[in-house]
Amino acid sequence: MKPDVVIIGGGHNGLVAAALLARGGLKPLVLERRDVVGGAAVTEEFHPGFKASTVAHLLGPLRRSVVEELDLKNRGLGFVEAEPRVFAPRPDGGGVALWGDAGKTAFELRKLSPEDADRYPEFHRSLSAIAAYLARLLVLTPPDIDEPLKGPILSWLGLGMGFRGLGREDAQRLLRWGPMAVADFASEWFSTDVMRAIVCGRGIHGLFGGPWSAGTTANLLLQAATGDGNGAGSAVQLVGGLGSLAGALSAAARQHGAEIRTGATVERIAVQDGRVTGVVLAGGEEIAARAVVSGADPKRTFLELLDPAVLDPDDVRRLRNYRQQGMASKVNLALDSLPPFRGDASPDLLRGRIHIGDDVDDLERAFDDAKYGGISRKPYLEATIPTLWDTTLAPAGQHVMSVYVQFTPYALREGSWETRRDEVGEATLRTLETYAPGISRRVLARQVITPLDLERTYGLTGGHPAHGEMALDQLFLARPLLGWGRYRGPLPGLYMCGAGTHPGGGVTGGPAANAAREILADLR
Amino acid sequence: MMAVPMSRSYDAIVIGGGHNGLTHAAYLARAGRKVLVLERRPVLGGAAVTEEVYPGYKYSVCSYVVSLLRPEIIRELDLPRHGLEILPLDGTFTPMPSGDYLWRMSDHARTRREIYRHSPLDAEAYDEYSKAMADMARFVKPILSMVPPDPLSFDVPGFSRLFAMGRRFQRLSRTAQHNILQLMTMSAVDLLDQWFETDVLKATMSASGIIGTFLGVRSPGTAYVLLHHYMGEIDGVFRSWGFSRGGTGAISMAIAGAAQEAGVEIRTQASIERIKVKDGHTVGVVLEGGDEIDAPVVSSSVDPHRTFLKMVEPGVLDGSFLSEVRRYKLRGSSGKVNLALDGLPEFTAMPGPGAHLRGAISISPSVEYMERAYDQAKYGEFSTHPYIDMVIPSLTDPSIAPPGKHILSCFVQYAPYKLREGTWDEKRDAFGDAVVNTIAQYAPNLKKLILHRQVLTPLDLEREWGLTEGNIFQGELSLEQLFFLRPVPGWARYRSPIRGLYLCGSATHPGGGIMGAPGRLSALELLKDWKRGKVA
Secondary structure: OOOOEEEEOOEHHHHHHHHHHHHOOOOEEEEOOOOOOEOOOOEEEEEOOEEEEOOOOOOOOOOHHHHHHOOHHHOOOOEEEOOOOEEEEOOOOOEEEEOOOHHHHHHHHHHHOHHHHHHHHHHHHHHHHHHHHHHHHHOOOOOOOOOOOOOOHHHHHHHHHHHHHOOHHHHHHHHHHOOOOHHHHHHHHOOOHHHHHHHHHHHHOOOOOOOOOOOHHHHHHHHHHHOOOOOOOOOEEEOOOOHHHHHHHHHHHHHOOOEEEOOOOEEEEEEEOOEEEEEEEOOOOEEEOOEEEEOOOHHHHHHHOOOHHHOOHHHHHHHHOOOOOOOEEEEEEEEOOOOOOHHHOOHHHHOOEEEEOOOHHHHHHHHHHHHOOOOOOOOEEEEEOHHHOOHHHOOOOOEEEEEEEEOOOOOOOOOOHHHHHHHHHHHHHHHHHHHOOOHHHHEEEEEEEOHHHHHHOOOOHHHOOOOOOOOHHHOHHHOOOOOOOOOEOOOOOEEEOOOOOOOOOOOOOHHHHHHHHHHHHHHO | OOOOOOOOEOOEEEEOOEHHHHHHHHHHHHOOOOEEEEOOOOOOEOOOOEEEEEOOEEEEOOOOOEOOOOHHHHHHOOHHHHOOOEEEEOOEEEEOOOOOEEEEOOOHHHHHHHHHHHOHHHHHHHHHHHHHHHHHHHHHHHHHHOOOOOOOOOOHHHHHHHHHHHHHHHHOOHHHHHHHHHHHHOOHHHHHHOOOOOHHHHHHHHHHHOOOOOOOOOOOOOHHHHHHHHHOEEOOEEOOEEEEOOOOHHHHHHHHHHHHHOOOEEEOOOOEEEEEEEOOEEEEEEEOOOOEEEOOEEEEOOOHHHHHHHHEOOOOOOHHHHHHHHHOOOOOOEEEEEEEEOOOOOEOOEOOOOHHHOOEEEEOOOHHHHHHHHHHHHOOOOOOOOEEEEEOHHHHOHHHOOOOOEEEEEEEEOOOOOOOOOOHHHHHHHHHHHHHHHHHOOOOOHHHHEEEEEEEOHHHHHHHHOOHHHOOOOOOOOHHHOHHHOOOOOOOOOOOOOEOEEEOOOOOOOOOOOOOHHHHHHHHHHHHHHHOOOOO
16 A cells, blocks of 8 residues: 655654554554664663663653654553652762752752752753743744744744743743853853753753853753653653553554654655655665655764765755764663662662763863864763662663763764773763762673664664754754754655754654644645 | 933933943934943943053953944934944965865855865855855845834734745745755754865854854754854944954944934943832832932843842742743853963964964864864863954054054854853953964964063953953853843843833844844834824
């Protein structure tokens, strides 16, 4: 049966698009190169008996409308919002925990710093208000730059009113914060190094920039808007790892009539008379469709899968300059027991994100190394230990520690990722040792996923986890390129639904949900 | 000087006799207002000042080149008649450690040939880049003469101006739109990487993106400042920079001349103790020593920290406004070294005197050099190998030094106001040595030539010139402090919560540099308020 729509890539966005398009009455066919679907949201066994969310280890979280429309709660998904949401151990023992409940956080912060404790509730309130406002922007299709008044004018008016509704103080903050360096933002609120470092960690997460880079506050605000705007950030995980999501999304897609094929590598997007007509698989099989939707990143989609001759040379130049060089690795550890954090931090504190990075300078120095093409000697880490609440991932009593490691630049100045992979594992363990001395002896196995692996295995060109830098000039109606911000590229019949479109990276389903709405409007 | 008999009451008092304060006063007086300018120092000009620090040598002590002085000000105040003469400053010479050099001139064809020597591809790209930047500059330039709108109020004229800009933006080509978006948000190096491959070319061009900021060439937001180079306009020529005959102080003196001709009174060595406020209105100022001068309007050309935190009595302004003011960032990042020389420095890369010495000489040999200089500053140290932009104005304007002798004026970055260890008083000499040593690597005869050395640290700029934290622009030119956010959100239109108290210095839109635009725009706004009866 001929599909209406071919979707390139069975990552979570591709699957969300498939399910929503099928639900809207189209016949989508998902083509996934690997043998498993999920893209960077996968659960894989990395050591016998040990499973981890090998790449992404936290949900964005998922957009609520996606969860509801695809009925994901009834498809066996166990969402866990771990508490505390974040814990920052300190090298001298103890640490700071931030909880979903602002009152509780403020209460506990008092031991550390009465000043920060006093500031926290307002920080939480202001961030939540601004995040709630920005969240309305995330669900919109960016305006057409040539005809900005076309389209859902009421939503734009609503946004304008909403902006004023924020009140003068928060509205001014939003304007001022966007382009700011997160280090400045953090010091406007907090006086202790550790609180500043936690805030900065969120600002630089997934960006090729340190806390002193302008625009890092925008990154934090976007993350806050994706989640619930909590001052502590979010820490949503899934029982069974993020791979469970792919299972549930596939089930939803299939139930609505979508077809999913794994082991199917798209070699080329077919174009005839300036119009996309389908795809050609490796091996030569041709699949015709009314439309092709790419869940792959912009560089792959336009520079590799399309014949550049069909594109305007200016667009090709702009695409080449689209910044999509990865900065992070993943280290997955199989542990024979819990990591021994100094001061005997209670395992209860380790259920959410574990933030490693003592102060702003620490995080900035980690970036300094990467600026000159080196691996951070003391990287910024964000770890989770999902086995604390999910026993299906490791043998009884043993644990999995999943560690996001920043910075490890895709383009190394010296050597190659083939020869330098172990350095990431070593830098990670060396850093962890400061907080949990003896952790190395508890490691049964470690898996290191470098930016090059992200590119080769998971298809993320340049190893960029978010399909391109989430910088101010690559956001909203300029994501991926100015003029291509509405999920449509320059060729009729070709759509985009991946993290390289608004609202960008993270396991949220957001780009696909927006794209599906546009595609349905065009095709139905 | 300026011993004018003083009457006790004025329409307006201007705090600070820098070029913006003087411009502001001149515009008010030309509209028939009675204006008094009060300057703390014995000389006028603020940071645009010429001083004979060493006998026979007239240093442009702080600011040393002109580019953005608004043509409408030159015209309206008839500055040439008051002695303003701009002499051309041609080209930028960048010596490299390898013994090679890069020399860009305003003659486009020669620059193109020079770049071709480094990279044929870049020579090609340079044409396109120059054209693209000039287009951008033409698009962005009207902002410099625009009073920022207030996005949080129903400001119809403000929005219609913005809307008009939006329409102009729409009419640009997609490529031009894309370029503008990138310019507004990207780092200088990221932007230049898209055009060029020659490292030294990128380094020296990116340098203009960091001047006066606490940012590195790879920090987002620095690309925008590149554009300023293309907006520099003298006699209507794009991209030209210049010296003012007699040093930058001559600009201030020309403006002061115009102001006095229009009836402005100027008093030097008059330090303000306090701005008097009664029932939410300014009523005048109190000088150090207790003298009081009354006026219904006070315009402050000094920065908001000084104005609102030091000169206004505590309790007058509400807490949330004050905390916004406190958040306004003034971190100074640069210093100045002025040298009196016995002769001309000889650069290994191009020995002998020549036209290359008449332009700017830039120590910015590679992008990594620039970035490493910044790294040190981030952690509270001055750069041991700093970025230096220097000029020898005595070659173009022999009136400022004895015959055969010269002045080397060096702008040095980074010199963070807050040092992690020690104080600037302890480190001043070490900083001066670092600068001289750095230049001597490229011009080995320099050390022998030095007759006198003046080293200005950010602390000196603060103490002597009243530039809080030594920031040469009275506040960082970072995106969150520009346009309708400068100096603080909601108060970008030169007014303040105190009726009758106005801001007219570099801390207001469009910011620092010898531009005069803040002084002029604020005067026009104030005159409007007078006309509408909003101030007494």
